[in-house]
Amino acid sequence: MKLDPRIPGGPLADKWTRFKANARLVNPSNKRKYEVIVVGTGLAGASAAASLAELGYRVKSFCFQDSPRRAHSIAAQGGINAAKNYQNDGDSVHRLFHDTIKGGDFRSREANVHRLAEVSVNIIDQCVAQGVPFAREYGGMLANRSFGGAQVSRTFYARGATGQQLLLGAYSALSRQIGLGRVRMFPRHEMLDLVVDEGRAQGIITRNLVTGELKAHEADAVLLCTGGYGNAYYLSTYARGSNVTATWRAHRRGALFSNPCFTQIHPTCIPVSGDYQSKLTLMSESLRNDGRCWVPKVSGDKRSASQIPEGERDYFLERLYPSYGNLAPRDIASRAAKRVCDEGRGVGPSGLGVYLDFAEAIERLGESTVRERYANLFSMYHEITGESAYESPMRIFPAVHYTMGGLWVDYHLMSNIPGLFVLGEANFSDHGANRLGASALMQGLADGYFVLPYTIGDYLSQKKPGGAKSGRQAEAFWEATESVQARTKKLLSVKGSRPVSDFHRRLGKILWDQCGMSRTKQGLQKGIDAVRELRKEFWENVNVPGSGEDLNQSLEKAGRVSDFLELGELMCRDALERDESCGCHFREEHQTSDGECERKDKEFSHVSAWEYQGEGKAEVRHAEPLSFEEVQLATRSYK
Amino acid sequence: MKLNLRIWRQKSKDSEGQFETYEADGLTPDMSFLEMLDVVNDRLTKEGKEPVAFEHDCREGICGSCAMAINGEPHGPNQGATTCQVYLRSFQDGETLTVEPWRARAFPVIKDLVADRSGFDSIIQAGGFVSVNTGQAPDANAIPIGKEVAEQAFDAAHCIGCGACVAACRNGSAMLFVAAKVSHLGLLPQGQPERAERVRKMVAAMDAAGFGNCSNQYACEAVCPKEISADWIGRMNRDYAVSAAKKV
Numbered sequence: 001m002k003l004d005p006r007i008p009g010g011p012l013a014d015k016w017t018r019f020k021a022n023a024r025l026v027n028p029s030n031k032r033k034y035e036v037i038v039v040g041t042g043l044a045g046a047s048a049a050a051s052l053a054e055l056g057y058r059v060k061s062f063c064f065q066d067s068p069r070r071a072h073s074i075a076a077q078g079g080i081n082a083a084k085n086y087q088n089d090g091d092s093v094h095r096l097f098h099d100t101i102k103g104g105d106f107r108s109r110e111a112n113v114h115r116l117a118e119v120s121v122n123i124i125d126q127c128v129a130q131g132v133p134f135a136r137e138y139g140g141m142l143a144n145r146s147f148g149g150a151q152v153s154r155t156f157y158a159r160g161a162t163g164q165q166l167l168l169g170a171y172s173a174l175s176r177q178i179g180l181g182r183v184r185m186f187p188r189h190e191m192l193d194l195v196v197d198e199g200r201a202q203g204i205i206t207r208n209l210v211t212g213e214l215k216a217h218e219a220d221a222v223l224l225c226t227g228g229y230g231n232a233y234y235l236s237t238y239a240r241g242s243n244v245t246a247t248w249r250a251h252r253r254g255a256l257f258s259n260p261c262f263t264q265i266h267p268t269c270i271p272v273s274g275d276y277q278s279k280l281t282l283m284s285e286s287l288r289n290d291g292r293c294w295v296p297k298v299s300g301d302k303r304s305a306s307q308i309p310e311g312e313r314d315y316f317l318e319r320l321y322p323s324y325g326n327l328a329p330r331d332i333a334s335r336a337a338k339r340v341c342d343e344g345r346g347v348g349p350s351g352l353g354v355y356l357d358f359a360e361a362i363e364r365l366g367e368s369t370v371r372e373r374y375a376n377l378f379s380m381y382h383e384i385t386g387e388s389a390y391e392s393p394m395r396i397f398p399a400v401h402y403t404m405g406g407l408w409v410d411y412h413l414m415s416n417i418p419g420l421f422v423l424g425e426a427n428f429s430d431h432g433a434n435r436l437g438a439s440a441l442m443q444g445l446a447d448g449y450f451v452l453p454y455t456i457g458d459y460l461s462q463k464k465p466g467g468a469k470s471g472r473q474a475e476a477f478w479e480a481t482e483s484v485q486a487r488t489k490k491l492l493s494v495k496g497s498r499p500v501s502d503f504h505r506r507l508g509k510i511l512w513d514q515c516g517m518s519r520t521k522q523g524l525q526k527g528i529d530a531v532r533e534l535r536k537e538f539w540e541n542v543n544v545p546g547s548g549e550d551l552n553q554s555l556e557k558a559g560r561v562s563d564f565l566e567l568g569e570l571m572c573r574d575a576l577e578r579d580e581s582c583g584c585h586f587r588e589e590h591q592t593s594d595g596e597c598e599r600k601d602k603e604f605s606h607v608s609a610w611e612y613q614g615e616g617k618a619e620v621r622h623a624e625p626l627s628f629e630e631v632q633l634a635t636r637s638y639k
Numbered sequence: 640m641k642l643n644l645r646i647w648r649q650k651s652k653d654s655e656g657q658f659e660t661y662e663a664d665g666l667t668p669d670m671s672f673l674e675m676l677d678v679v680n681d682r683l684t685k686e687g688k689e690p691v692a693f694e695h696d697c698r699e700g701i702c703g704s705c706a707m708a709i710n711g712e713p714h715g716p717n718q719g720a721t722t723c724q725v726y727l728r729s730f731q732d733g734e735t736l737t738v739e740p741w742r743a744r745a746f747p748v749i750k751d752l753v754a755d756r757s758g759f760d761s762i763i764q765a766g767g768f769v770s771v772n773t774g775q776a777p778d779a780n781a782i783p784i785g786k787e788v789a790e791q792a793f794d795a796a797h798c799i800g801c802g803a804c805v806a807a808c809r810n811g812s813a814m815l816f817v818a819a820k821v822s823h824l825g826l827l828p829q830g831q832p833e834r835a836e837r838v839r840k841m842v843a844a845m846d847a848a849g850f851g852n853c854s855n856q857y858a859c860e861a862v863c864p865k866e867i868s869a870d871w872i873g874r875m876n877r878d879y880a881v882s883a884a885k886k887v
């Protein structure tokens with residue numbers, strides 16, 4: 001299969017302008033004849049649904065939560081990047097582009113990333129106009145902070161709840177369109193299949209989570225804005241409901257899945273405390289502006305933090321990466337933390353933790369300034385651990401946080417199935433093998449507000465709206481509904497002895513051990529076998545109580561876990577086939593003498609794109625080569 | 640650690656509910672309240688019974704999904720915390736806890752501990768926004784906003800829409816929720832053009848959704864997990880009066 005990314009010609013910095021100048025348009029009075037389905041109401045979904053409705057398209061928006069305001073973008077803490085250069089510290093579109101490409105260890109598409117950096121500035125304008133209360137300086141101008149992988153301050157923030165404020169902004173724009181009758185909103189609806197006919201996406205099948213009713217929805221285009229798949233690991237910073245079902249079911253219908261092994265492990269999360277644990281809580285990267293990471297110099301030092309004198313502490317990030325220090329990118333900081341813990345220098349009861357210390361910041365800035373900057377994070381930490389980070393250092397450890405992989409899309413954000421577009425974390429496109437902090441919010445809103453509204457017109461203008469439904473097409477909807485029904489029935493009829501959570505937990509452990517922060521050929525092969533075995537056991541022994549005709553949370557979970565059990569195998573296979581180290585993907589076989597990633601650009605300077613072959617059959621791997629015109633491929637260094 | 644739970648079970652919107660008693664054993668104080676419910680649910684599943692339906696998502700106090708009263712208190716005993724942020728160290732070993740869904744006319748129970756809070760969405764849809772289309776915005780620094788004003792707007796905007804304020808109110812009023820949004824936008828220059836119209840429309844939608852009125856008891860403020868101040872209600876009443884007068 002030849003993958004055409006449809007990147008416009010011309011110099012990199014002009015591509016997006018040229019695309020916009022030449023994109024085909026839909027006449028304003030014709031827009032209302034087109035219906036667009038948007039699945040998911042996070043930053044990407046809500047912003048896309050609102051923007052499309054503003055343009056005049058008819059929009060149907062779906063979310064599984066009880067309200068579109070609850071999508072997991074809401075939990076993003078630290079901030080959103082934009083190349084505004086308000087700080088006069090040397091930022092530019094080119095620098096943001098370059099930082100992002102380098103941060104992703106040269107495994108993303110130059111043209112997409114440059115466009116992202118270009119539109120980043122519009123996002124901040126749009127959000128401020130909506131009333132997003134970003135942090136301000138005394139003179140009334142917007143404030144910025146620094147995030148990992150950058151030497152400029154370009155991160156805009158609203159205390160420790162930036163995602164919440166941005167999402168509520170997008171939600172308010174969406175709500176306005178719902179109120180105006182231009183968006184029809186379907187909360188508590190889960191997409192369970194994609195309908196493809198005559199090679200195009202024609203609609204979706206949803207389940208009403210309250211009544212169990214299955215319904216087919218037709219449309220001229222389908223947008224999946226359904227987030228990432230990090231919950232495959234069971235324990236993560238994701239919301240409990242975050243899942244891969246929408247994108248995975250589209251994958252089963254032919255959409256290619258790219259780079260599934262690129263999963264971000266965030267360095268600063270609260271460590272695991274027990275087997276019953278259901279979720280890991282992030283402590284925002286913004287804390288590394290002022291917090292310093294350290295462990296004792298000698299292994300087995302069990303003294304409490306305050307008893308360890310300055311000279312016996314190892315501020316390992318500052319030592320290893322002096323030019324970026326505590327603001328080294330996430331993959332690098334996580335691996336460094338893992339390494340010191342592997343050496344027996346980890347802190348806390350489990351030994352799986354490092355200190356994030358604010359003593360120096362409190363001395364330098366005063367407690368009140370530290371409180372002003374991070375109060376809600378410190379209080380979250382206190383609620384969970386019962387400890388005060390004003391008095392003793394936080395204990396943190398890496399945890400699964402984001403997935404760079406996702407459905408393959410071209411420059412138009414369209415998958416290989418015409419009419420199926422994928423936005424935000426659900427696609428693979430902009431972050432390569434590692435995402436920089438504060439760039440997820442940027443990408444979600446860029447895709448929804450400023451990219452998709454342009455690219456979708458180019459597609460729709462070439463397609464007749466709606467149109468008479470052919471007999472064959474009706475059959476495709478009928479077939480998809482039947483298959484969803486059959487799967488639901490199958491899940492309910494196993495009546496085994498183990499609850500869904502039991503399988504999910506075991507899958508998470510396999511993936512964390514074999515496809516986590518460091519990976520080996522042998523381990524990945526072991527992982528594939530273990531996932532297959534677990535999947536088999538799931539279909540023989542899962543217990544899903546209740547019926548399909550009402551609110552049944554066990555059934556919802558079972559469907560999602562059944563998809564994770566298929567995806568998990570693909571994650572391991574992708575990691576196995578990518579026989580190099582890059583960004584988050586650290587293959588122990590390929591490392592430099594000081595333990596850094598060793599890329600193999602000749603063989604792996606490409607995006608993997610997996611094609612589904614049917615249940616239980618090995619997927620076929622395709623590749624989209626990455627060509628770099630602007631940046632020089634180099635060993636990524638933050639030293 | 641052990642707890643006795645009296646949990647509200649209700650099959651569907653139209654069926655009658657009742658309390659059922661469950662014993663939860665082998666708990667630890669570091670467990671969250673919702674993790675304890677997970678354990679209970681896994682046990683019920685193994686026993687062939689239907690688990691307790693409850694809403695939860697982010698489990699870090701920001702999505703606003705979790706919504707239950709513990710011993711009559713919305714979100715349980717902790718100040719400034721959602722249900723998911725309650726840990727068992729807040730309870731005594733052997734204690735009996737009564738767990739209920741939000742109780743309010745405008746929040747009908749759908750199943751067990753799950754209530755329908757879509758009334759909140761309808762209020763926002765009526766006017767809880769600034770009417771600005773994508774692409775129309777001027778440069779973000781074009782309009783300076785004082786640090787203090789931005790901070791105040793954030794305080795109001797931090798509402799997570801969980802509905803605890805309604806559940807705590809004897810009148811089932813949504814005044815704190817509405818006032819928070821009206822004030823967030825009313826404080827900012829961007830919110831001025833629609834300020835008068837916004838408050839009128841949102842209050843009308845609140846009434847239409849079946850929420851009651853405010854009788855100044857401020858139970859809402861006491862249970863709000865984001866500690867949103869009831870002072871915003873006064874501010875909204877002033878805005879409403881001005882708006883109504885303008886209309887006349």
